[in-house]
Amino acid sequence: MASSRGGGSQQVIRSGDMEKMSLDQLKAVKEQADIEVNLLQDSLNNIRTATGRLENASAALHDLSLRPQGKKMLVPLTASLYVPGTLDDADKVLVDIGTGYFVEKTMAEGKDYCERKINLLKSNFDQLIEVASKKKTLADEAGLILQAKLKQSSPSS
Amino acid sequence: MSSSSTALRDLQRDLENKANDLSKLQKDIAKSHQVRKKYTIQLGENELVLKELDLLNEDANVYKLIGPVLVKQDLAEANANVRKRIEYISAELKRLDSSLQDLEEKQHSKREAILKVQQRIQSLQAGKAKA
Numbered sequence A: 001m002a003s004s005r006g007g008g009s010q011q012v013i014r015s016g017d018m019e020k021m022s023l024d025q026l027k028a029v030k031e032q033a034d035i036e037v038n039l040l041q042d043s044l045n046n047i048r049t050a051t052g053r054l055e056n057a058s059a060a061l062h063d064l065s066l067r068p069q070g071k072k073m074l075v076p077l078t079a080s081l082y083v084p085g086t087l088d089d090a091d092k093v094l095v096d097i098g099t100g101y102f103v104e105k106t107m108a109e110g111k112d113y114c115e116r117k118i119n120l121l122k123s124n125f126d127q128l129i130e131v132a133s134k135k136k137t138l139a140d141e142a143g144l145i146l147q148a149k150l151k152q153s154s155p156s157s
Numbered sequence B: 001m002s003s004s005s006t007a008l009r010d011l012q013r014d015l016e017n018k019a020n021d022l023s024k025l026q027k028d029i030a031k032s033h034q035v036r037k038k039y040t041i042q043l044g045e046n047e048l049v050l051k052e053l054d055l056l057n058e059d060a061n062v063y064k065l066i067g068p069v070l071v072k073q074d075l076a077e078a079n080a081n082v083r084k085r086i087e088y089i090s091a092e093l094k095r096l097d098s099s100l101q102d103l104e105e106k107q108h109s110k111r112e113a114i115l116k117v118q119q120r121i122q123s124l125q126a127g128k129a130k131a
Helices: A009-020 A023-066 A107-156 B002-055 B075-130
Strands: A072-076 A082-086 A092-098 A101-106 B062-066 B069-073
Touching: A009 A107, A023 A107, A092 A107, A092 B002, A101 A107, A101 B002, B002 B075, B062 B075, B069 B075
Parallel strands: none
Antiparallel strands: A072 A082, A092 A101, A101 B062, B062 B069
């Protein structure tokens, strides 16, 4: 039924295999698939938050680049304490590239960095979501067949 | 009669020991998997950093976070550091992989041994029930 759409040939073979499996095997398959689906879902969420953070950074950079030099501002020292300051040089930014390394970049380079990272994450996200949806249909099918088998076996026993 | 029951008891004790060994092995495998995952993540992060460093101009300013302070570092030095770290992590991953394989083989043989003992217990019990 649902498996007939989009790249379903592999799925059909798998569901054919599942019809022949014993109840215990089927249960194991379903459990395994569920675990993998959850894991993939977690990864997708992580990527989503990371993308959000980078987008925030990119927006902040853009905002900063619009301010003229010598602009008065309030700088947060803690969440509730701000001190007055002036904007000195908005063209040089320090970028955290991971594992404790920071690189001085110009505004344009910094924006480019954010852009690149966002694109990288997006492509990873797209790849992952494909795998995740495949796993999800597999898990659903296993669940359906499992239930059908349980129904079949319960009146006879 | 009594000799068969002592044999049965011996087998059961054997089974218990083997089951304990198996669960210990499984714990070790799970732990190794966790460590492996951590290293894989670190490797990925380091590779990203290396890619980023490779893109930089030679005169770019690179800083290393040491505790709460940023210390300026040579690009070449930073590059070498990251490369060395990647090498180390890769070697560590390889070592982990081989030890994991070893553990899994051990687990497999333990399982088979347990199955054999269980079968022997069953056949002994069946013989006893007949007698």
